[in-house]
Amino acid sequence: MRPLKLVMSAFGPFASTQETDFSALGTNPLFLINGPTGAGKTTLLDAICFALYGKTTGDEREGSQMRCDLAVDSLLTEVTFSFALSDIQYRIRRVPEQQRAKKNGDGYTVQKPEAQLYRIDSDCSEHLLVASKVSEATAEIEQLTGLDADQFRQVMVLPQGKFRELLMADSKDREKIFSQLFQTQIYRKIEDKLKFQASAIKAEVRDHRNRRDGILHNIELESDEALNAELAEFSPKLTQAVESKEKASLVFIDANKQFESAKLLTNDFDALEKLQQSAAVLDEQNQAIEQDRARLESGQKAQQLKPVLDVSLSREKEVAQAQDSLARIQSAKQSSEQALALSKTKFDSLAELDVELQRAQNEAQKLIQLEPQLQGLDGLQKSFSQATGERDQAKEKGIKEKGVLEVLAAEKYAAEQRISQLEQGASEQVNAQQAVTVQNDLIERYLQWQKASIESSHTEQALKQAKEKGQQLKSRFSEAQTSHRQLQLIWHRGQAASLALQLSPGLPCLVCGSVEHPNPAQSEEQLPTEEELQQAQRIEELANEALNQARADYSGLNTQYQVQLKQLDELQQRIGDSCTQPIESLQSQLQELQQQLTKANTAAQQLIQLRKQIQNWQSKERDLQTELDAEREHFQKLQNLVSSLKGQVEQASAAIPDQYRSLDVLKNAIRQANAHVTALHQSINTIRQSHTQALEQDAAQSAALASALSNSAQARELSHEAHAELSSQLSSSGFSDKQALTHALLSSEVLKDIADGIANYQQACIANQTTLTQFSEKLDGQVRPQLIDVEERVATSQAELQAAEHSWQLIQSRVTQLVQTQKQLNDADSQAKKLEDEYAVIGTLSEVANGQTGNKISLQRFVLSVLLDDVLLEASHRLQMMSKGRYRLIRKEERAKGNKASGLELEVEDAYTSKVRPVATLSGGESFMAALSMALGLSEVVQAYAGGIKLDTLFIDEGFGSLDQDSLDLAIRTLMDLQSSGRMIGVISHVSEMKEQIGTRIDIIKTAQGSETVIVLP
Structure with a gap:
């Protein structure tokens, strides 16, 4: 960076x-x-x-x-x-x-x-x-x-007073730093991966051994030899059971075939009876079918005359509609004549309204001319009022600013008196802060120790409870195991008696094949059912699972308890004698220190604020004095403006009538005058438009009346012609009148339904007769069989088959269970062998990589030790230069005692004494040179390695x-060399x-x- x-x-x-x-x-x-x-x-x-x-x-x-x-x-x-x-x-x-x-x-x-x-x-x-x-x-x-x-x-950074930290760091801390610098976390991941894989394989081997024992336990056998012996015993029994089952199956199949044949013949006799019943029902429906044929014929004739009937009815409807329209138009003609007479009366009065309109327009114009004058007066009055208000406000503001200036000067003087007092209180801020920090750390460590003490007590109690629970569960498991084995023993002893209960006189024994049973086996004990055996086994398995879980819980709690005891001891050493004091005492001391700190902080904050406030007051004092002078000048200007505006208002008021001195009153009068003019205009226009519309409406109604009279006459003539044509068609078709035609008339859907019903009836008759003839010929000479006798033979053979299958299933189930178990054991042995071979490789690699062999150095620490040697080589070169050849940094090869991390500790070789000693023995100046050399060497080596941090x-x-x-x-020369x-x-x-x-x-x-x-x- x-x-x-x-x-x-x-x-x-x-x-x-x-x-x-x-x-x-x-x-x-x-x-x-x-x-x-x-x-x-x-x-x-x-x-x-x-x-x-x-x-x-x-x-x-x-x-x-x-x-x-x-x-x-x-x-x-x-x-x-x-x-x-x-x-x-x-x-x-x-x-x-x-x-x-x-x-x-x-x-x-x-x-x-x-x-x-x-x-x-x-x-x-x-x-x-x-x-x-x-x-x-x-x-x-x-x-x-x-x-x-x-x-x-x-x-x-080599901070002030802390340059020895990197030099004095132990293996664990130095490993953390170096792994980040050289990015060697991949080796830690390899260690963890190998350890995880080895643990997983080891657990799988253990699980396979437990699973193998469980497989034998599930079939109630103790060894592979017992399994092979039982398989050899059941093999001939299985062959005999298969032969008995196949023989019973053939007998059952033959009886079932006879039953199916008898059942089919019975079904044919039932079908013949149903066909005979259907023929009788069809004969009863014949009269109704003939009536449907007559309805179909008359409906078809009426359907042909339906268009003529529809025309006649339509013409009659048109005549009625024409009469209704004529009556409505005659009524509308009378209304239009009355409206025309009323409109003419209003139209004759238009001359008087024109005179009234001219007078209203003149009055409105006079009022409009007054509005500009009144607006000018109103503006002068507002200016006068505003100037008066501003003058009064300026006067009041000047008085207030003068008062504020006096108060500000008094506050500034009082604040200046408090400065020295606050400076003394603020001087204790740093010492109070350090004391609070130290006390806070002590309380935090005390609370951690207290919490750890409570947690360890809880864990100890839980450990005792877990131990008691484990003893109880162990007792329950022993009881469940004993109960299960007793039931198994009773069940095995009672198998002969169970088979004897299935013997019947004349039937062969499932074991020896004899048909005579002079002395069948008996049992004096109550034999357990399969459900009871399975329930006992399930209870034993659940008790075993609960016991194993309790053992795991106890182990976890014990580990947790040991860790908590170690943490408790470390925390107690950190707080020292403070553990003998109650937390309230420590908190009380903290509160006193916090109060002192708060007091000092408050004083410091108040001091800062007060100094700033004094500066603000001084600035405000200057600003207020400037504003006060400006305000006085502004007041005098406003006083002169008020006097001038007062004279202008008095002059403008004299030119406007008193009733119109208010602009709102004047505008309202103008609005009323304009509204009156508008209303007169609208009345005149409305009368003229209404008269024109009345004339047009009367002419339109006259034309409509003439058209309605013509349409009514034409409709009556067409209706007469249609009625004559319908009468002619009724006579030729055999219908007495229009009512008879209407009664015979059916819809197309109804006619189709009647025709379909007749056709379906004819088809049903033909199908019934054909099928009836076929069944009569088929059953000629046959007798209805008795199904009860045949069903009894089927039931008897089925019971014998079920008994044979049950015997076979018992033997087959046990043989299958034994064979599957034998395969499971072979598979488990093969897989366990593979896992053991795999663990021989992975386990060894894990032990070496995680430092569990030899010098107890892990893979990552070994890599880092090589890198540290390179760093120390560079560092020693610079340290020897600065110490004039006396000191050389080397890595401690000796393994640390106990489980403490080792391999990355430092020592110093003293050329003057030819001895190696800990780096902690160096003086202050020597430690600084060593730390500086270490930092410079580390920088050189990290730069040289690809992928390292720059x-x-x-x-x-x-x-x-x-x-x-x-x-x-020498140190300065070293730094200059590094710069280059x-x-x-x-x-x-x-x-x-x-x-x-x-x-x-x-x-x-x-x-x-x-x-x-x-x-x-x-």
């Missing part, structure tokens, strides 16, 4: 917006971040780390605590950081939670945290990757850089002050020699209004 630009607003000691352009420092620069104590040198690194991860480099302050107290309310605290990963540029903006001024109104509101992340293409186009959520932005940064916040602080930037915060002059020169290989190195230091030897700087200038950044180039 390479920094490009950092923009900070109201962040840390920087009250305004500060922009630091790293690209201006040159290519692969070695630069110094320089400034006095407290100016904000480390804040630059905090801003970079906060922009990326939402945390500072020291992780000692939250983002919400980074707002500058000197910043103006309108400036939001935020950090924008632009950086490059390989050839791709990104920009991230992050805003912490803070109090900001409301956009509308006074007071403050909470600004929620937010973050935006952009990718910037080569054409400068931007793509939004994260819109707002801070968690999504942090996750995306971790994905892009391959590092989380802690890892970033350890490999790219570490082309390093920030070092202090630490050089612990070096002597020679070591300092393509790295950006940023150094924070107070050492004057650093400033002399490093010409490129970012100077932090500290002022009373906040710090500022300046780039200095050589």
Whole structure:
């Protein structure tokens, strides 16, 4: 990662917006971040780390605590950081939670945290990757850089006072960091995959063994030998049962054939009886069919005369319609004559209305001429009223502003008196915050210890209950197993008695074949049914499953309990003697500290607000005085305007009559006059239009009356002709009159139904006679059989067949069960052999990869140890240079005690003593040189490995002050060598020699209004 630009607003000691352009420092620069104590040198690194991860480099302050107290309310605290990963540029903006001024109104509101992340293409186009959520932005940064916040602080930033962390990290922590840097997670996945596969195969082998035992248990046998012996015993019994079943089947088939033949003959006799009954019914229907033939004939004749009848009826209807139309038109003619007479009377009075119209128009014109004069008067009156109101308002406003100015001066004086008091209270803010943080951490650890203690007690109780439950379930399983085996024993002993119950005199025995049964077997015990045996087996299986589940639950609880005890011990060590105090005491102490912090925070906030308020009051005081002077001048101008407008109003009022001094009254009078004129116009036009319409309507009714008289005469003539034609047709067709024709007339559908009914009857008669003749000839000489005797023979043979099949099924079922079991056992043995062979390979690989053999080093840790050796080779080269050949970093080969992770610990080889000792024994300056060498070596090796994370930037915060002059020169020379290989190195230091030897700087200038950044180039 390479920094490009950092923009900070109201962040840390920087009250305004500060922009630091790293690209201006040159290519692969070695630069110094320089400034006095407290100016904000480390804040630059905090801003970079906060922009990326939402945390500072020291992780000692939250983002919400980074707002500058000197910043103006309108400036939001935020950090924008632009950086490059390989050839791709990104920009991230992050805003912490803070109090900001409301956009509308006074007071403050909470600004929620937010973050935006952009990718910037080569054409400068931007793509939004994260819109707002801070968690999504942090996750995306971790994905892009391959590092989380802690890892970033350890490999790219050596924070002030924490440069030993990477050097002193144990194997577990160093494995986590290196796996991210070198992206060796694939080896961890291989370890987990092999372990999972080995466990799965091992579990399958165990399951196969249990399944094999279960297979034998299901058929109530103890071994493969018992299975083979029982198969040999049942083989001849099965052959004999098959022969008996086949013989009984032949007897049953023959009896069934005889029954089917008798049944068919009986059906034929039944069919003959039904045909004879149908013939009698058809004879009874013959008279009704003859009547239908007569109706069909008369209906067909009437259908031929229907067109003539329809014409006659239509002509009669037309005559009635013509008479009705003539009556309506005659009535309308009388109405039109009356309307014409009334219209003529109104038309003669139009002269008087014309005179009235002229008079109304003159009156309306006079009123319209008064409106402009009245509007001018109204405008003058409004201007006068408005000017008077503005004058009074200006006077009142001046009085109020003078009062506000006096109050403001008094408040400002009182606030200035409180400044010193608040400054003393705010000075305790930092100490109170640290005390609250420490107490909060203590309470949190105390609550964790308390919760862990309760959980372990609950788990211990649950463990006791699980043990008791397991003992109860074990007893139940033993009882169920004993009960099941007793029922099986009784069932086996009673099989001879069960077969004896099926013996009948004269029938062969299913076992020996004898037809005589002198001494059949008997049982004194109540034999269990198959359902009872299955129920007992099911109860035993359920009890076994419950017992196995209880054992698994107990094992899980025991493991959980041991883990909880270990966690409880660790937590108790962290809180120390505080575990003897009640939580209320700790919380009471916290409340006291919080009250002190709240008091200090309130004082600090009030101090800031009060200072800002005083500034605002001073500004308002100047503004109010200016406004008061302007208001006095404005009042005098308004007073002069009021006097002028008063004279103009009095002059305009004299020219307008009193009753029309109101514009609304005048406009209403004009509207009434215009409405009167409009009404007269409408009356005149209405009378003229009505008279014209009356003349036209009367002429139209006269023409309609003449046409109606002609149509009525023509309709009567046509009706007479149609009636004559109908009478002629009735006489020739044999109908007495029109009523007889109408009675005989049927629809086409009815005629068709009658014809179809006659045809169907004829076909039914023919079919009945033909079938009756056939059955009579077929049954000639036959006798109806007796089905009862035949059915009895079928039932007897069927019962014998069922008995034979039942005997065969019992034997066949057992043989099938034994054969299937034998196959299942063979398959299980074959599969178990394959699994055991597979586990011999996978299990061995898993043990080696997961560090369970030899030196107990896992595959990933082995790979990382090789990479660490490369890192230490580079680091030792630089450390030897800075320590003048004395120290060399090496990897500890000795295995750690117990189960502690090992293989990645560091030691230092001292050339002066020729001994190897822990890195923790190095002094402060030596530790700094070793940590610096480690960071530089790590950067070199990560860069060299394909697929690794690119570490082309390093920030070092202090630490050089612990070096002597020679070591300092060597360290600076080392940094310059690293710069020449393509790295950006940023150094924070107070050492004057650093400033002399490093010409490129970012100077932090500290002022009373906040710090500022300046780039200095050589």
